[in-house]
Amino acid sequence: MLQQVNQFRDEIMSKEIGTLIIPKKNVIVIRSKWNLEQALNKLIESGWSSVPVLNDQNEVEGTISKTLILEHARLERVPFYHDFQRKLVHDSMQSHVPTLSEDTLLRYGIELLVDWPYLPIVNKQKKFSGILTRRSVLDYLLKVFYEEVNE
Template identity: 35%
Template sequence: MTIDRLKQSQLMSKEISDLIISHEKVAHVQLQNPLDHALLILIKSGYTAIPVLDNDFRVRGQISKNEILDSILGLERLEIERLHDITVETVMKKKIPRLKTDTTFSKALTTSINHPFICIEDEEASFVGILTRSSILALVNRYFQQST
């Protein structure tokens, strides 16, 4: 095995733990929050989507600006007054990618292709943080910069 192949193998088998953005730094909402609160968090954070957590700090899905806007789209206008009456739980996306803290970089790279971020859970399924596609690409970029 050449040195480049060895470095590539080491990168792909590396655990993702060093790349995780801790839950303390991640904007999120809870299931019962109204959509106006979720929209405010999304706008203030600058993100297009954020995790949705339950009271036990477990990931239940994600909410995005698109889901919120779709839920208040009337026939002729946005029905903004409905934002406070609808909960996050009713419009959130429930099927989202999740990985464990000991997942390999290779699996994380593959998973990130279609998702801007991936929720990371521990062995008890508690929310640990997120892994962003940009942090994965930054590591890949560093790898290629060092290889040239």
């Protein structure tokens, strides 16, 4: 029985994440050259709390969130909302964000998702292609687990 469980686990965890990725066409992104007002408006309109930040070449530069924008405003003592027009996303974003590729093993993606709500995915040319979310991974694991249990 233990051997079957280990085999089942290894089979699942060695899956490539490609089919679990939310494609870029379904992801809200913000450009690093935008000002904080544009970014905050986009976040509020979209309902997302955090999104990838891309440069003009569609490469991932980091992530930005409502919290990061407000924290930047607090630290910089930005007194009025209109002052957000003078501050750039690049100055407020989290820039050291791990990225994955479509052929990354699920095992590695899960390890990183412990500390990140989502991870940007890049192609071989380092261009943004989508995100891997905790939800997409958990949905997959639940589906696989219940299919295995019901057999």
